[in-house]
Amino acid sequence: MTYRAPVADLLFSMSHELGLAQGLEGGVYADLADGIAEATLLEAAKIAENVLAPLNRIGDRQGAKLTNEGVVTTPGWPQAYxxxxxxxxxxxxxxxxYGGLGLPALLNTACNxxxxxxxxxxxLCPLLTLGAIEALQTHATAALKDLYLGRLVSGEWTGTMNLxxxxxxxxxxxxxxxxxPQPDGSFKLFGSKIFITYGDHDLTGNIIHFVLARLPDAPPGTxxxxxxxxxKFLVNADGSLGPRNDVYCVSLEHKLGIHASPTCTMAYGEHGGALGWLIGEPNKGLVGMFIMMNNARLNVGVQGVAIADRAFQQALAYARERRQGRAFNAPGxxxxxIVQHPDVRRMLMTMKALTAAARAICLxxxxxxxVSRRDEDADRRLRAATRASLLTPIAKAFSTDIGVEAASLGIQIHGGMGFIEETxxxxxxRDSRIAPIYEGTNGIQAIDLVMRKVAHDKGDAAYREIREMKAVLGAIRETDAGAFGDLAPRLDDAVDSLERATAFLLENAKSSPDDVLAGAAPYLRLFALALGGIALARxxxxxxxxxGAGDNDPALPARIATARFFAEHIAPGSAGLELSVTRGAASVNSADFALAG
Amino acid sequence: MTYRAPVADLLFSMSHELGLAQGLEGGVYADLADGIAEATLLEAAKIAENVLAPLNRIGDRQGAKLTNEGVVTTPGWPQAYxxxxxxxxxxxxxxxxYGGLGLPALLNTACNxxxxxxxxxxxLCPLLTLGAIEALQTHATAALKDLYLGRLVSGEWTGTMNLxxxxxxxxxxxxxxxxxPQPDGSFKLFGSKIFITYGDHDLTGNIIHFVLARLPDAPPGTxxxxxxxxxKFLVNADGSLGPRNDVYCVSLEHKLGIHASPTCTMAYGEHGGALGWLIGEPNKGLVGMFIMMNNARLNVGVQGVAIADRAFQQALAYARERRQGRAFNAPGxxxxxIVQHPDVRRMLMTMKALTAAARAICLxxxxxxxVSRRDEDADRRLRAATRASLLTPIAKAFSTDIGVEAASLGIQIHGGMGFIEETxxxxxxRDSRIAPIYEGTNGIQAIDLVMRKVAHDKGDAAYREIREMKAVLGAIRETDAGAFGDLAPRLDDAVDSLERATAFLLENAKSSPDDVLAGAAPYLRLFALALGGIALARxxxxxxxxxGAGDNDPALPARIATARFFAEHIAPGSAGLELSVTRGAASVNSADFALAG
Known part of the structure; x- marks a missing residue:
């Protein structure tokens, strides 16, 4: 089954679902004018479909291997990279x-x-490099930037996160x-890190590790x-490679999925010390690391969308091909x-609508x-930064959750064939299952959302989202279109649930943090249902x-149908989620696990 | 991590959650008096914990293999069998x-x-043998019974289903x-079957296949x-084994899970014809096969409960051991x-409550x-048969769905370790994912529920369940216990949703079958939430x-807490499911998949 990049879906979402005041090619996106976005995505589609997608199966079957010369990736991988x-x-x-194109994150998110x-x-490998680039750019000295940044930007070298x-x-x-600390201002690192993605590989001539460690006089804790x-290899002042540094991959994990991505245990300093250079200020390493993490969190969310869409495409192709039973309305x-059977349609629509909503949230x-980087107005930049910070945990957790759900539905639509690996x-x-875990588990995302992102500014950012949602609902109610079905009342309910749940969190965050935390994950899901449902409604x-203006693109009615399906079948989960948040803490926190098991 | 059979949970559910009028040891269960059930389960626990559980990992890693001598199971498997x-x-x-103990299905379900x-x-191997035993017992001639039944009952031979x-x-x-047909009344079979579980193996000296096939003059269709x-080996009149029959496993599937269970492609009659004997009447093979299927459907549902409980036990053990972060109320x-973190508790309680509800539904x-087999009153037997027939698709589909959900939550609770296979x-x-597919996909279960089980008797059986649920709710409302929290109002809502959704199905089943089918799966889930919630409330x-009577078993308050959690966090999904059923058909059936993908 061939992967087809959903270029039209991505462009539609970017243009119409995000509520861009000046459209995709205006405002902060002046550099996307003249169809740059479309042209870029079409080029990305080519290499993804023709080079990367064909290597996906072999990567699963012949995962990365640890040899005496370090980690060797799947045959074909280095050439593709x-x-x-x-x-x-x-x-x-x-x-x-440093040689980058400086294009918007929006465009890169679509490419991702x-x-x-x-x-x-x-x-995953370039995903982590991206985080490294941002940390370097923001926190490193000019000397370090000059030595490393260009080759990380070009992809000649890759970056890793060692937490x-x-x-x-x-x-x-x-x-x-x-x-x-060493006399020359460098440092020698000693220790061991686990779960390091692409900690070693043969794709590039050097690998730049970003490592959290403690100085001798460091206070305890974070x-x-x-x-x-x-x-991995020291870099001389002229940019040439020096000797091998004392950092080695000593073992690979045997994982459920993403077999081609080496998950390394890294040993630092077993032969005298791994030479390293400080990024940012001493004892403030988490600031730089969080830049990498935040970037990676959004992009891991995008992985959920990606897997969901791939699963949908594969399931749909199978459902149109595979014949079983006779549909009620079928002639002869x-x-x-099986695509004609209502239950299969329901599963396909569920996959499609979840994917579309998560995609909109990530974009x-x-x-x-x-906006936080490019808008000319400082207030708008600040507000947008707060918004990005609010949305990131939702984008990460919701999208990766629905990635797993869609992949599981994809298996179900294949019936017995879905359980056969060759399919x-x-x-x-298997691949999707890591995404709710890494870069901060989805439970951590939910805690981040309720305690930091919603509660810390007294709900300002959250209520701003809710007000925007209500504005869209107003526009929907004014548009009396039969094809919308129950879209308006169902999204009304969802947004109301979100508003009440938000009020509950704000009232209780200080006085009863455990009660708020008990409802953190359902609250995140509730937020995502309202946010995603409204984006699709937009x-x-x-x-x-x-x-109405005469555009006869046949995909347009299908987009209305997807928004309607989301509102009618997925958004109604909001009522139950609201109850979990507002009335459910006692039965979570009083549970007694001392005896069970 | 060791498996501990949940004997106390099973006994409590059997005694208190099923609404047995005369208790576990009265009425149709006279043969369970004197603690037979408990004694049996304790013995089953021993062999499960000490013999079967330790082979689970090696079975996954060294799955069954096809050799020149047929299928060879994992080392240790034949001895354990x-x-x-x-x-x-x-x-x-x-x-x-025929040498059986003739004990109730209830007890065997708990053992399963x-x-x-x-x-x-x-x-899985004995699970399929059980179905074969029932089909033989009900439909075969005395001669076939005498030749085969005893050794299938004892487990000396195993049975397979070839559909x-x-x-x-x-x-x-x-x-x-x-x-x-052959002159001596036997038949020669020719053809190929796929996905045959334990179609060949080395656990027993013979394997008895139950095969669907067409006679030369058979009408088309079912x-x-x-x-x-x-x-596999012909059986002489004296019971001794004769020559090898012409049925062979020609390949094994490479599957996502249950690696130790060989999934065979079977070739019949490639060397002159596989000798077979007719079971039941010509052209009525589906009757006998459905007996096997129905039995297997319940037991596959039980697999979902089993995996969910195993996943819960493992996740709980990890959560009590693994330390990360400081809980808000923790001293020092x-x-x-991590079991002290609210989000982890929520996940654990979700696993526990789903497992308990599905277990109650299966039991x-x-x-x-x-009751349908043992009650002395013919009317009660008939009503119970109808009830079993109504509940079977719910038991199969809901339990296998929650099996996957719980297994996925189990991974999440382990964090990064959950993605490592050694954990x-x-x-x-991986194992759980087949259960929603085989023995009739869960979509087929849902169709069976709405079109056959609910609609065919005009809702009689379904409304009988709803009336019983309301009786339990009445008793709950009379019991003013603070520990019940919102249990009563939430289950009230769920049962009301089920009642309205049932009315919708009955009104539309004939006139708009596609509308009813579009809501079949959400209806099944809704039914399960009400049924399971009420069982836990009982x-x-x-x-x-x-x-109140002075019993200080510390598990009793925990059982109330589980019922309450289910009602407060899981049952509230009912509102959304009702809307999917009653208002959602248009957005399922009008979806246009012609363009997408």
């Missing part, structure tokens, strides 16, 4: 001063969906890796963590393609990031307007 | 005339949960395997399908076990089967009474 990087795809958002749908295990240690997964305060740059006696987050549907479920409104 | 069958475990419900939780891939062909998966009308018994500075179905949580997700009522 070179072709991809040579195409300039790593450099879309990179700073122009395409890469990850074609081949998630492959695309996790066995005792320090979600809780970074427990990090023990230590960094000893206030004593510093961020270091540790190259022949078996019908919306990228848009907020762009490929099973790989999507698209439906635009489609309705375009049809 | 022999020990298990020698213990008499295959014979619990078997007819006493234990076997499948310990080792699902192993337990699926490449073109005939869910749609059995498309079956092409043919059976040619009215021309006959059922045949085809032994040390990291807290309730088994209870109805027992074992990933195997549970248990909560019993626990409340027992506590």
């Amino acid at each position: 070179k072709q991809w990087a040579d195409g300039g795809w790593n450099a879309i958002t990179g700073p122009t001063h 969906e395409i890469w990850n749908a074609a081949n998630m295990a492959f695309s 996790t240690e066995p005792q320090a997964g979600s809780d970074l305060s427990a990090i023990r890796t230590r960094a000893e 206030r004593g963590i510093s961020l270091f740059l540790v190259p 006696e022949a078996m019908s393609p 919306m987050t990228a848009h907020a990031i762009d 490929g549907a099973a790989q999507l479920l 698209g439906a409104l635009a489609a309705h307007r375009l049809i | 022999k020990q298990w069958a020698d213990g008499g475990w295959n014979a619990i419900t078997g007819p006493t005339h 949960e234990i076997w499948n939780a310990a080792n699902m891939a192993f337990s 699926t062909e490449p073109q005939a998966g869910s749609d059995l009308s498309a079956i092409r395997t043919r059976a040619e 009215r021309g399908i006959s059922l045949f018994l085809v032994p 500075e040390a990291m807290s076990p 309730m179905t088994a209870h109805a089967i027992d 074992g949580a990933a195997q549970l997700l 248990g909560a009522l019993a626990a409340h009474r027992l506590i």
